[in-house]
Amino acid sequence: MIIAFAGKGGVGKSTISSQLIRNLAKRDLVLAVDADPNSNLGEKLGMETYGTIGGIRNELVADPGKVPASVSKQEYISNRVLQTLSEGDNVDLLIMGRPEGEGCYCFVNDVLRNCFAELVPRYKYAVVDNEAGMEHLSRKVLPKADVLVFVSDPTMTGVRTAARLSTLADEVGVTVDRRILVINNIPNQNYGPLVDEANRLGLKEVVTIFHDDHVTDCAMQGELLDVPDDSAFAQSVAGLAKLITG
Numbered sequence: 022m023i024i025a026f027a028g029k030g031g032v033g034k035s036t037i038s039s040q041l042i043r044n045l046a047k048r049d050l051v052l053a054v055d056a057d058p059n060s061n062l063g064e065k066l067g068m069e070t071y072g073t074i075g076g077i078r079n080e081l082v083a084d085p086g087k088v089p090a091s092v093s094k095q096e097y098i099s100n101r102v103l104q105t106l107s108e109g110d111n112v113d114l115l116i117m118g119r120p121e122g123e124g125c126y127c128f129v130n131d132v133l134r135n136c137f138a139e140l141v142p143r144y145k146y147a148v149v150d151n152e153a154g155m156e157h158l159s160r161k162v163l164p165k166a167d168v169l170v171f172v173s174d175p176t177m178t179g180v181r182t183a184a185r186l187s188t189l190a191d192e193v194g195v196t197v198d199r200r201i202l203v204i205n206n207i208p209n210q211n212y213g214p215l216v217d218e219a220n221r222l223g224l225k226e227v228v229t230i231f232h233d234d235h236v237t238d239c240a241m242q243g244e245l246l247d248v249p250d251d252s253a254f255a256q257s258v259a260g261l262a263k264l265i266t267g
């Protein structure tokens with residue numbers, strides 16, 4: 022099952038997706054995909070990183086002769102992708118890296134598409150921390166989202182922006198089975214109108230997550246997200262996991 026996150030910068034996508042990854046990895050094998058070039062999912066999860074898909078892509082476009090004559094390009098790229106895979110406890114991490122630059126990347130993207138098609142089914146869950154544009158989904162490098170989770174700040178503007186992103190996903194041809202809106206970082210109980218607005222705009226499944234000082238404390242210490250299991254944040258994300266996995 023592919024669970025993809027989307028939302029504008031700073032709303033909590035990486036924080037929530039990394040906590041969700043930890044939660045799911047207690048029981049199942051999870052592929053974590055960092056698909057936001059401005060993200061640092063590896064550091065949030067406390068995992069080593071060994072290069073990016075973007076790096077492999079740029080290497081190949083700059084020097085197609087890199088591929089030894091004895092192996093096919095598909096084989097070569099698949100192996101390089103596996104080399105960059107960072108292995109943790111029940112979690113493997115793949116970093117997409119910077120988006121493509123000039124030049125023709127169609128072939129490399131075709132190959133990457135095949136790599137993902139092969140890789141994703143090895144895991145029970147793939148959790149993708151996207152940037153707002155959902156580039157890898159829209160280019161179909163990532164095949165689809167079984168669940169697309171939009172994250173919003175606790176404002177009316179934020180909820181409307183999330184709803185627009187949901188429309189954008191349709192416009193760019195992203196295949197989505199299920200959409201969930203997470204309203205994050207909520208300071209008090211007055212969030213009812215935000216949920217109503219989300220529902221009115223077609224986002225019927227809404228999860229609310231309160232501001233949690235455990236998260237703030239972690240962010241003040243460094244990149245690693247390590248909140249207690251009984252914290253409100255961990256409990257809320259556990260609820261999100263339950264909603265997604267059924």
Ligand SMILES: Nc1ncnc2c1ncn2[C@@H]1O[C@H](COP(=O)(O)OP(=O)(O)O)[C@@H](O)[C@H]1O
Nearest residue numbers: 030031032033034035036206231232233236240
């Ligand atoms: N529920 C929460 N409570 C407290 N702080 C939060 C919460 N969710 C996110 N944050 C903080 O908000 C900031 C942005 O979160 P981040 O996950 O990096 O956003 P994004 O990935 O969407 O850009 C981080 O400093 C994070 O610690």
Ligand SMILES: [Mg+2]
Nearest residue numbers: 034035057060
């Ligand atoms: Mg992020």
